[in-house]
Amino acid sequence: MAVRTSFPSSRPSLASDAPIGIFDSGIGGLTVAHAMAQAMPAERMLYFGDTAHMPYGDRSAELVRSYSTRIARFLVEEGCKAVVIACNSASATAKRAVQEAVGPEIPVIDVVAPVVEDLVRRGVEHVGIIGTRATIGSGIYGQSLREAHAREGLKGLRVEEWATPLLAPLIEEGWQDHELMDPVIRSYLGAAGWLDGASCALDALVLGCTHYPMAEQAVRRVVGPDVELVDGPAIVAKAVQATMADGDLMASPEYSLAHGHGFMVSDLTENFARSAHRFFGREIPLVAGGPWFMA
């Protein structure tokens, strides 16, 4: 029999003390959760990793939309005051569907728009993006950057996107510092036409998958010191903070500190339990549950 398991959380009386819901296909989105915890220590998060259905990056847009809307509804039923889509593949394909699913009262923040806004605000011209097949296939970064540049009357944008599907599984496996990482990254960036010997032609490289910040050092070794690696999680955390402030939704520290975060996955294996702390930067208690949970 299917049993829907809830987060072990209590409901606050103030809407602003409700947790922020955050989800990803798996544990990669914990890099965003970590940045949010750093930027907003008073906010409580309910994190959902859809480990039963990952990788989203190789799924059809329709399926990612259906998983994402179901998770977003679940988070709102659990009492969340906002939903953060901490997955580029879901942000690229399901943002509008998620907003429609939770209704206009709940702010939905994705991981693509804040990064695009940051690049446009700083006038960065030659931008490369790496990500999953779903993210790169959607063309979301290129399209959003071109539209924003046109809107702002900016010239000189060059944007190129390249799918790097092997990186997320390697990182998930804990191989972000393995000697195999550098040749794999070099091979992808070389095929994209961005490498010229030891130098890289880009001004900035967007790590367009929430797993990739874990491999920042390996990417840095390949691109050299002169290319900006765009810190997506920190930029997204700032956007979430601004949304909470604008909506008068900032939590009171007294409430949050007494309750803490919740971390749930749709399929809990020893491997996920072992890896999750690497992504969040400290031990976290993962529980199994969510809308598909079978007990």
Ligand code: DGL
């Ligand atoms: N974390 C996902 C993203 O940001 C990638 C992993 C997956 O393919 O599910 O796109």
